[in-house]
Amino acid sequence: MNTQVRATRTPKPVIDPSRPLDTLLEAEPVGEGKRGPALTIFLAGAECPYTCVFCDLWKYTTDGPTPEGMIPSQIEQGIQSLGPEVDPAMLRIKLYNASNFFESRAVPASDDAAIIELLAPYPAVTVENHPRLTNERCLSFGAKLDGRLEVAMGLETIAPHTLARLNKRTTLEDFDRAAESLIDHDIDVRAFVLLSPPFQAAAEAVEWSVRSVEHAFDGGARLVAINPVRAGNGFMDDLQAAGEWTPPSLAQVESALSGALHLERGIVVADLWEIERFRSCPECDDVRISNLRAMNDTQEPATRPSCARCDS
């Protein structure tokens, strides 16, 4: 499957591992109706070895392994981008490396000590990692960090036949086991859940997404992010052209987030990165996007607008 997925790729830009791809300072919900500052540093480094069929993160990775010293340097640069108005004692740092943080090709283990030192002033740190890489290195990193570590893992979907076909090479049991081990080691869990993955009927997408969010909370997740699957990685475009996959509509994103918030199990956000790509209706898209932003911020389900065009 890896070869089949990679064969559909278009050329990617050259990525420079000496500087972060980007930084984003935002206010994230932290529970009880409050929000707190979070700085995401998008790290440049080696590609993930898993090649999930829906993933387009390979576009933001280098061809070879990440050279030693580059990740600490990028983190330092990302932190330097902060203005003096941000209080470090309130800040969550999210290190997203378009791969898995505890895979040594992506983040050399020899850099861990320098990274831990750079992160010492911050109360909370999030990294992303594959459930099957919940290894000794991950647990020891969490133990050595001054602040709380949170590991973000892709649960993706609990639909068994769909998950098996995503080439993620993981199972629900892997996710559950990893979450349990992290929580046992006093490490928080953030989960990623897909909306409208391939090999799933469009009419069932919202329900599977909400049920997957519920499963993540059952496993102890502190926060769940719903990721609407987008075209653009080659493989998904081919599926779409063949009529075998339809990107989710904004109305479905809205329903999934609203349904997941109605569970009242914990913090749920929809990933609104590139949300403009999901526009399909000139009548209601603006309202839906502002509803999604409001739901992310307030954690209150919004009333969905009726739309003569979409509802007909």
Ligand code: SF4
């Ligand atoms: S494990 Fe994550 S980064 Fe790797 S291919 Fe899958 S979705 Fe992409």
Ligand SMILES: [Zn+2]
């Ligand atoms: Zn509409």
